[in-house]
Amino acid sequence: MTGAVLAERTEMVDGAPSALAALRRGEPVVLTHARERHLVIAAERVTGRTMALLVRYSSGFACVAIEGERLAALDIPLMEADDAGREAFAVSVDAGAGLTTGISALERARTVRALAHPSTTPADLVRPGHVVPVQVRPGGVLERPAPPEAAADLCRLAGLVPAAVFAAIPESVSEPLPTALADLTTVRVEDVVRHRERAEPLVHPAAVAPLATRRGLLTQHTYVDVRGGTEHLAVVAGAVADADAVPVRVHDECLAGDLLGSVRCRCAGDLAAALDAVATAGNGVVVYVRGGAACGGQPTGVAVPADRDRVAAHVLRDLGVRSVVLLTDDHGHAGRLSAFGMPVVACAPLTPAGQCDLRAGAVE
Ligand SMILES: [Zn+2]
Known part of the structure; x- marks a missing residue:
């Protein structure tokens, strides 16, 4: 598409x-x-x-x-x-x-x-x-x-x-x-x-804090999921409220990849590339969705991309984003985000390596 x-x-x-x-x-x-x-x-x-x-x-x-x-x-x-x-x-x-x-x-x-x-x-x-x-x-x-x-x-x-x-x-x-x-x-x-x-908002904004990083100054927004209190994050570069075509990456929490250095998935590399992309552009959002999909070190986890995209659409809407350029090569992902009310005007690849393979045991 x-x-x-x-x-x-x-x-x-x-x-x-x-x-x-x-x-x-x-x-x-x-x-x-x-x-x-x-x-x-x-x-x-x-x-x-x-x-x-x-x-x-x-x-x-x-x-x-x-x-x-x-x-x-x-x-x-x-x-x-x-x-x-x-x-x-x-x-x-x-x-x-x-x-x-x-x-x-x-x-x-x-x-x-x-x-x-x-x-x-x-x-x-x-x-x-x-x-x-x-x-x-x-x-x-x-x-x-x-x-x-x-x-x-x-x-x-x-x-x-x-x-x-x-x-x-x-x-x-x-x-x-x-x-x-x-x-x-x-x-x-x-x-x-x-x-x-x-x-019917799915998330409530809970906190906003400046986030000094090696990539520069970003802003961390914390959201609470109304269905049980899971905290999702949005890491924002620049001003995205009322903006169109905002570069956005939606990242599924992956404990093994993001934190523990698992080499069974690409999550850590994709997250770093996404933060690099928005920080370099000085404009964009990395939505970090927690409690949903699992991969890498958690092979029994079940990915729920539709729910991940619903959460992301609600977070982006709360940030005031009007439309996004989605950093993905997964057009199903783009279609779902649009269907949940966050218009996707274009897709762009995150890195030549592509996105995280959620299949259990996927190896780089
Ligand atoms: Zn992973």
Whole structure:
């Protein structure tokens, strides 16, 4: 992936704010995820009219994205054992009182609203029915970036009950969309992830101190991870707040390599090269992420690059960095940092030797 492509991706319009407003008004929104498109309506706001539109322009298979806690309270079991990788379908339901067959748009809308309404009890629902609840992961899109999680998260972010009716728009409905759908707000699952990443800080700044080094005067920023207190560091050269294209290296803590001189990995050399690079340029950040990946002398460690990049994106955002030139040859790393809301305008190699090989036992 080139720098230009990365920059273009990050400059796409964030659909989240207008989608939140539309959901509050009870309007359907189009939720996209790669090639998939879904129609989504806030469960508590759905009407016979909007449900009819959803059925008319979708596969007609109406599901309700809903939290596990709510399903348990309504005594609605999952169809099969929960599997984080797949959609967790629950037993279908109808709102019991006053429905004939439960299949009309009006009746399905009533069932969907019943699922969202706080006063609904298990006795108010008939099983099986014509509306299929889908249990979302507790962490929402940050745990599973998929349409059901995004639909429920959007409702919660809109200040509504975190439940949404959704249905897939078939691939046969091609662009341009039919008039009834063309004016709807479109939002990407990725927008929802970014919106939450910005709204929910993962690290808190704890301390800032000057750091006199053999490379010159740098600044050390300490951050505390909200998920258990791990301290991450940012070593900063120059002024990076409100700056674009800041040279950045993200380093995984490696006790064996960084401190003990292990020759089984390149971590120590890469860290030194990164500090040299930013100190020489008089501009840049080395983010030192602790407690995640392990390598070299700790062969049983498991690397978690996605979490490493999330932490780095949050640290860089707190420093006020607007976009980065990432010192890496790993484009997956660059893509993840961008996805977590820190735009990567280009990649540059750290050294000809390349980056740390996280495979256990990698030898220089
Ligand atoms: Zn290492």
